[in-house]
Every structure is written in structure tokens, then in C-alpha cells.
Amino acid sequence: MVQSIDIQLTTKKKxxxxxxxxxxxxxxxxxxxxxxxxxxxxxxxxxIMPYQPITLDPAAKVFHYGQTIFxxxxxxxxxxxxxxxxxxxxxxxxxxxxxxxxxxxxxxxELVLAALQQLVAVDQDWIPxxxxxxxxxxxxxxxxxxxxxxxxxxxxxxMIIMSPVGAYYAEGVKPVKIFVESEYVRAVRGGVGEAKxxxxxxxxxxxxxxxxxxxxxxxxxxxxxxxKYIEEVGSMNVFFKINGTVVTPALNGSILDGITRNSVLHLxxxxxxxxxxxxxSIDEIVEAAKNGQLEEAFGTGTAAVISPIGELNYHGExxxxxxxxxxxxxxxxYDTVTGIQNGVLADPFGWMVDTTAASTASK
Amino acid sequence: MVQSIDIQLTTKKKxxxxxxxxxxxxxxxxxxxxxxxxxxxxxxxxxIMPYQPITLDPAAKVFHYGQTIFxxxxxxxxxxxxxxxxxxxxxxxxxxxxxxxxxxxxxxxELVLAALQQLVAVDQDWIPxxxxxxxxxxxxxxxxxxxxxxxxxxxxxxMIIMSPVGAYYAEGVKPVKIFVESEYVRAVRGGVGEAKxxxxxxxxxxxxxxxxxxxxxxxxxxxxxxxKYIEEVGSMNVFFKINGTVVTPALNGSILDGITRNSVLHLxxxxxxxxxxxxxSIDEIVEAAKNGQLEEAFGTGTAAVISPIGELNYHGExxxxxxxxxxxxxxxxYDTVTGIQNGVLADPFGWMVDTTAASTASK
Numbered sequence: 001m002v003q004s005i006d007i008q009l010t011t012k013k014k015x016x017x018x019x020x021x022x023x024x025x026x027x028x029x030x031x032x033x034x035x036x037x038x039x040x041x042x043x044x045x046x047x048i049m050p051y052q053p054i055t056l057d058p059a060a061k062v063f064h065y066g067q068t069i070f071x072x073x074x075x076x077x078x079x080x081x082x083x084x085x086x087x088x089x090x091x092x093x094x095x096x097x098x099x100x101x102x103x104x105x106x107x108x109x110e111l112v113l114a115a116l117q118q119l120v121a122v123d124q125d126w127i128p129x130x131x132x133x134x135x136x137x138x139x140x141x142x143x144x145x146x147x148x149x150x151x152x153x154x155x156x157x158x159m160i161i162m163s164p165v166g167a168y169y170a171e172g173v174k175p176v177k178i179f180v181e182s183e184y185v186r187a188v189r190g191g192v193g194e195a196k197x198x199x200x201x202x203x204x205x206x207x208x209x210x211x212x213x214x215x216x217x218x219x220x221x222x223x224x225x226x227x228k229y230i231e232e233v234g235s236m237n238v239f240f241k242i243n244g245t246v247v248t249p250a251l252n253g254s255i256l257d258g259i260t261r262n263s264v265l266h267l268x269x270x271x272x273x274x275x276x277x278x279x280x281s282i283d284e285i286v287e288a289a290k291n292g293q294l295e296e297a298f299g300t301g302t303a304a305v306i307s308p309i310g311e312l313n314y315h316g317e318x319x320x321x322x323x324x325x326x327x328x329x330x331x332x333x334y335d336t337v338t339g340i341q342n343g344v345l346a347d348p349f350g351w352m353v354d355t356t357a358a359s360t361a362s363k
Numbered sequence: 364m365v366q367s368i369d370i371q372l373t374t375k376k377k378x379x380x381x382x383x384x385x386x387x388x389x390x391x392x393x394x395x396x397x398x399x400x401x402x403x404x405x406x407x408x409x410x411i412m413p414y415q416p417i418t419l420d421p422a423a424k425v426f427h428y429g430q431t432i433f434x435x436x437x438x439x440x441x442x443x444x445x446x447x448x449x450x451x452x453x454x455x456x457x458x459x460x461x462x463x464x465x466x467x468x469x470x471x472x473e474l475v476l477a478a479l480q481q482l483v484a485v486d487q488d489w490i491p492x493x494x495x496x497x498x499x500x501x502x503x504x505x506x507x508x509x510x511x512x513x514x515x516x517x518x519x520x521x522m523i524i525m526s527p528v529g530a531y532y533a534e535g536v537k538p539v540k541i542f543v544e545s546e547y548v549r550a551v552r553g554g555v556g557e558a559k560x561x562x563x564x565x566x567x568x569x570x571x572x573x574x575x576x577x578x579x580x581x582x583x584x585x586x587x588x589x590x591k592y593i594e595e596v597g598s599m600n601v602f603f604k605i606n607g608t609v610v611t612p613a614l615n616g617s618i619l620d621g622i623t624r625n626s627v628l629h630l631x632x633x634x635x636x637x638x639x640x641x642x643x644s645i646d647e648i649v650e651a652a653k654n655g656q657l658e659e660a661f662g663t664g665t666a667a668v669i670s671p672i673g674e675l676n677y678h679g680e681x682x683x684x685x686x687x688x689x690x691x692x693x694x695x696x697y698d699t700v701t702g703i704q705n706g707v708l709a710d711p712f713g714w715m716v717d718t719t720a721a722s723t724a725s726k
Contacts, residue, residue, distance in 0.1 A: 023512075024511065024512050025510055025511025025512050026510055026511075026512075028421075028422060028509075032421060051421070053418045053419060053420055053421070054418070054419060054420075054421050055416045055417070055418045056416060056417060056419070057416055057417075058391075058414070058415075058416070058417050058522055058524050059391060059501075059524060059526075062425070062426060062561075063431060063503060063505050063561070064431075064433055064501070064503060064561060064564070065561050065564035065565055065568075066429045066431070066560070066561025066562045066563075066564060066565035067564075067565050067568065068426060068427075068429070068565070070427055101569060102565055102568065102569070103569050103572055136511070138422075138427070138511060140426060140427060142426050147388055147389055148387065148388025148389075148499070148501060148526060149386075149387050149388050149389075150564055150567075150568075150571075150597075150598055151568070151571070152568050152572065159421055161421050161422060163422075163511060183553055184553050184554075185551050185552065185553030185554045186554075187551075187554075188548050188550075188551040188554070188587040188588075189548065189587075190546055190547050190548030190587065190590070191547075191548045191549075191550075191551070191566055191587065192562075192565065192566045197429070197562070197565060198425075198426070198427060198428050198429025198561070198562060198565070199429045199555075199560070199561060199562015199563070199565050199566060200429075200562070201427070201428035201430075201513055202428055202429035202430050202431070202465055202555065202560060202561070202562050203554055203555045204513075205428075205430065205465065205466040205513075205514070205515050206464060206465070208513075208514070209466055209515065224551040224552075224553065224554065224587055224588070225551075225587070225588050227553070234513075235513055
């Protein structure tokens with residue numbers, strides 16, 4: 001039996017931002033979800049409450065030792081008014097894998113799903129309905145025990161906040177330029193690269209800044225052991241189409257098990273396009289680009305869904321991919337995934353979770 | 364000209380915990396220091412205020428992307444009533460190196476030193492004076508911009524909190540048992556291992572927990588590339604005395620540039636003991652232990668100062684060091700460093716910063 005969620009509604013709704021040109025993660029909805037943990041009580045007191053600042057002791061462990069994990073997923077409003085979540089079960093599974101790696105106590109998946117559905121229902125008016133828009137949902141856990149000893153916290157908060165987001169590509173899907181990073185390293189086997197935890201993102205900021213200074217939107221990360229094998233692009237997984245075959249780095253413990261990555265693999269296999277999950281060296285990509293066999297490249301992630309790569313810069317050499325234009329496969333994947341998400345296309349894999357009932361109940 | 368620090372004193376002093384058996388980092392003094400940053404204003408409004416909870420937006424970047432750094436140092440009260448800080452200049456230098464790596468704006472070193480001195484002065488009654496005790500000081504920066512975009516924050520808080528700490532070794536210096544970690548990795552070259560940032564500590568929790576389950580107090584970290592070369596022990600630097608020569612891993616970018624490490628190197632050189640900062644493989648240590656040439660091993664850090672290692676477990680094999688007892692060099696280093704820190708011994712290197720004047724002024 002899932003714990004019942006107490007709901008305290010706001011008495012003062014915020015003005016919603018204009019749906020046009022919504023920046024990512026800047027505006028937040030009227031409500032948030034909170035659940036507390038204490039080592040003596042377990043997870044307790046699930047509640048939906050008005051979005052509000054949180055108050056913590058300055059010694060709270062999250063500030064000092066980074067014991068925290070998060071997730072990211074989206075809710076969509078269909079043309080016929082249904083409210084859909086994209087594969088929340090996968091996010092909940094990964095949330096608990098991240099918890100395990102960061103020594104954070106396991107969360108009840110059913111309670112997390114109920115919290116997602118009820119919070120989305122309460123703030124359903126915040127889900128934008130313009131093409132390409134959605135409601136971004138950020139579940140996360142922070143360690144709150146006020147103690148400077150380096151050891152897992154005895155207290156945590158699990159929260160969910162939500163933010164309406166605009167179309168990632170305001171003017172149609174557009175390829176990005178990527179800098180192949182051969183100095184900074186994001187993660188290494190045996191580390192926390194596979195977990196969705198704060199420190200992985202902090203570790204990537206410097207490289208990202210330096211790439212931006214040179215006119216590149218993101219970096220392509222190479223592995224920490226050899227600085228040779230491809231891992232991720234920015235905070236996305238990465239795919240290459242070489243001579244008709246699509247390749248992507250195998251899950252090796254240091255890259256994120258992306259849910260868009262997993263969905264793209266499902267689609268490619270359903271379409272009978274040859275797919276390989278394996279080790280890929282940067283040299284192989286450079287050679288394929290020079291031979292004219294590198295047909296397309298793209299990143300996958302919740303924010304952009306599919307982000308085509310038009311240029312790779314490796315050691316100063318610029319490799320132009322698909323003449324800097326979006327390829328056919330990238331377009332087809334983008335249209336299919338977003339079509340399923342928006343409820344415009346059929347959902348052959350049963351990915352979408354319809355929460356319209358929860359939403360109607362809360363009206 | 365250093366910005367002047369506004370001081371708001373508490374009207375309700377807390378009861379101090381008994382000086383006996385003080386746990387590390389659990390009790391905090393009456394006041395804290397705070398300084399704000401906004402990209403349009405720079406660092407501004409330095410102030411000392413009553414120790415109190417802080418209020419942040421749930422979207423504050425520190426919770427999601429771990430953009431945060433910290434320092435740790437101690438203040439001591441001497442028998443003749445002087446108040447001393449141990450090498451604060453080194454902490455301030457490292458603070459800014461960590462800031463640089465984490466894309467956090469540079470802090471004015473003079474302002475940080477003034478903040479340390481004035482805060483210690485305000486709360487000087489909190490410095491315990493029993494042998495082995497001190498006031499632990501924790502300066503830290505957190506990213507506070509409420510925005511989920513993965514990019515450096517436009518807003519930060521720099522804070523200092525302080526906690527009275529008991530003698531690390533209540534019953535005399537005692538060797539610890541260490542588990543050589545060959546699965547989990549703390550950091551890798553090109554990463555953030557050299558920075559004192561939250562994510563490094565989060566990454567180490569799991570290994571530490573598993574070592575504790577097997578009866579070991581900490582892990583010995585090996586390098587991320589080869590899983591072969593020694594890096595750190597727990598959150599301390601590590602030294603080995605082999606056949607009369609003291610060796611410690613060279614600063615390679617993935618280990619912390621410890622201030623106790625640096626101080627121990629100064630002392631060893633002053634004592635004409637052969638010292639090498641170099642790459643050290645775990646195999647070399649195992650062989651030296653088996654040959655009877657591994658005379659001593661110890662960790663160095665602000666909390667314990669010197670932490671002798673009595674046993675190493677590598678792949679199930681137990682290597683006993685110095686018969687599990689504290690060695691002569693470990694004892695001499697501990698007595699000398701703590702003697703200088705407590706003002707009992709002369710300070711030949713000019714390490715101690717006397718803040719008695721600041722303290723007297725604030726009376």
C-alpha cells in the first residue's frame with residue numbers, strides 16, 4: 001500500500017510565463033513534492049505543497065560532500081487534452097540505481113510514481129501545449145544531516161519540482177558543433193559516471209566553458225583510462241551512423257544509461273537498421289569522417305531528444321558531418337520520438353503513461 | 364582595501380557542549396560568516412551573523428549540479444591565551460585553485476583572511492583548550508542561482524562555519540586498518556581530484572562503507588588509469604617509510620595538495636630524512652612489507668594530523684606494518700606538528716598566524 005500524499009494547495013497562483021521562448025529550467029510551477037527521510041523513521045510524510053524556498057542548516061551534507069542524485073523527465077499535453085508521461089518507470093529504476101551508488105536509501109517506486117502523477121495533476125495547467133513544448137520534471141534527493149563527518153547522511157529530502165519548457169529547437173532541429181575533449185575527463189570506470197549525481201555535472205563545467213569560448217556548444221568526452229574511447233557528448237549519449245550501421249558506446253559503468261538512448265535503440269531495431277553497442281575509438285570516427293563513411297552523428301537526451309552533430313573538432317581538425325546539415329535518420333528519430341511523446345503517433349512500445357485520470361480527479 | 368565586514372552579534376548564545384568526547388563537526392559556534400556573489404555585482408555584503416539556517420530556492424544549482432568547493436583548517440588556543448591559525452594562507456590559495464577548477468569566481472584572499480580572523484575572534488570562547496582540541500573552521504562556496512540549465516551559476520554564497528572538535532585520538536595516537544580499494548575509483552587525471560569539491564567526497568562514500576563492513580576504517584585509493592599507483596587514503600594524503608626513505612605520491616592533478624602533507628615534507632627535509640615525492644605502485648608497497656622494509660605508513664590531514672596505518676589489506680592479503688603499532692617517525696611528526704599548532708613548540712617555518720589582536724579588539 002503506497003503512503004497517501006497530503007496535498008496543500010497554494011492560495012496564490014503565480015502568473016505563467018509566455019509560452020513563447022521559454023528558457024530551460026527558469027520558471028517553476030505552483031507546487032512541489034517533498035518527502036523526508038530519517039534513519040530512525042525511513043522515508044516519511046509525503047506531501048505536495050506550494051513551491052517555496054527550503055531551509056537547511058549550513059552544515060547540511062549536500063553543501064559539503066555532494067551526496068545527492070537527480071532525475072529528469074517530461075510530461076506532455078496532447079491535442080485531445082490527455083496528459084502523458086514518457087517512460088517514468090525507467091527514471092524511477094535509474095533513480096534507485098543512483099541512490100545505491102551514492103549510499104542514499106532506496107525510494108519506494110510506487111510512491112515516486114504516485115507523487116509524479118499527483119503533482120503533474122495539481123499543476124496540469126502549467127503543461128504548455130504548443131508544438132515541441134512540455135513540462136520538465138526534476139525529482140532529486142539531497143542529504144540534509146547537519147554534520148561535517150565524511151559518511152553517508154542520516155537525513156535526506158526527496159523533492160520534485162517542475163518547469164514548463166519551450167521547444168528545444170525554436171527554428172527547427174539544428175546541428176551543433178562539438179569539441180572533442182582531450183584534456184579534461186568527466187568520469188572513469190569505478191567512479192560515479194553511471195549515476196545521475198551532481199558531481200558529474202560540476203566536473204564537466206570547465207571543459208564546457210572552454211569549448212564555448214572557442215565557439216562549440218558542447219564537448220565530446222573520451223574515456224578516463226585511455227583518453228581514446230568515446231563516452232558521451234555534453235550531458236547526452238551519442239550515436240554515429242557509419243556506412244549504414246548505427247553505433248553507440250556500450251554501457252560500461254562510466255556513462256549514463258540514458259532513457260532516450262534506450263528508446264532510440266528500440267526504434268532502430270524495430271526499423272531493422274543495423275545497430276551496435278560497443279567500444280568506439282575517436283580514431284575510428286575520424287577515419288570514417290575522412291573516408292566519407294560517417295553519415296550522421298547525434299546526441300540523445302531528455303532536453304533535446306535528438307541533437308544532430310554538424311561538426312567535430314579533434315585536436316584542431318574540423319570534421320564536417322552530413323555537410324553540417326541534419327541527416328535523414330536524425331530527423332526521423334526526432335519526429336518519431338517527439339510524435340510518440342506528444343500523442344500524435346501511435347505508441348507501439350507502451351512508453352507513455354496516461355495520467356489524465358489523476359489529472360481529472362484533481363480538478 | 365579590504366571590504367569591511369558588518370558584524371551582527373547573537374542575542375542568544377548557545378550552551379557549549381562538554382569539551383570531553385566532542386564529536387567531529389556536530390556542534391557549531393554562535394556565529395557564521397556570509398558573503399554573496401551576483402554576476403552583476405561581484406562578491407558583496409560581507410557579514411558576520413548569528414549561526415542560522417539558510418534559505419534557498421529548491422532549484423539552486425548546488426542541489427543539482429554540485430558546483431561547490433570547501434576548505435578545512437583549525438584555530439588553537441595556547442596555554443598563555445593566544446589564538447593561532449595554522450597556515451590559513453595555504454587554505455586560501457587552494458580555495459581559489461578549487462574555485463578556478465569549478466568555474467566559481469575568484470575570492471579576495473585578504474577578505475577571506477579578515478573574515479577568518481574576525482569570525483574566530485567573535486567566537487573565541489568556543490575554542491577548546493584541552494590538549495588535542497581545537498576549533499575546526501569550514502569555509503565553503505555554494506552555487507545558488509535557481510536555474511536547471513547546466514552552466515556555471517550566476518549567484519553564489521561564500522560561508523564560514525566553525526565547530527569545536529575534540530582530540531582525534533582520545534586515548535593516544537592509534538594505528539588504523541586500511542583496505543586497498545581495487546574496484547571503486549575516487550578520481551582520475553583530467554578530473555576534479557585535485558579540487559576540494561563535494562563530488563569527490565560523494566564518490567568515495569560507497570567504498571568507505573564497504574571497507575567499514577569488513578572492519579577497515581578507510582580505503583587506500585589507487586589511480587583511475589591503471590588501478591595500480593597509490594593516490595590517497597580516505598580523505599588524507601599518504602606516506603610510507605621504506606628502508607629509511609619516506610615516500611609519498613607526487614602531486615599529479617588527481618590527488619589533493621594537502622597542507623598537512625606539505626608541512627610534513629617541510630619537517631622531514633629540515634630533519635634531513637630522505638624524502639621522495641613520486642609515483643608509488645601498490646606492488647612496491649606489498650613487496651617492501653614482505654621484505655620487512657616497510658617501516659611505517661601514515662595518512663596526513665587536518666582532522667587527524669597524522670594517522671598511522673597498522674594494517675593494509677590488498678586482495679585479501681593482510682600486511683601488518685610496524686607490528687600494528689605507531690612508529691617513531693609518526694609519533695615525532697604528530698608531536699611536532701601539534702606542538703607547533705598548539706604554540707607549545709617553536710614555529711621555525713612561520714606557519715602560525717596569531718589572531719590574538721583581532722580577538723582582543725572584539726572583546
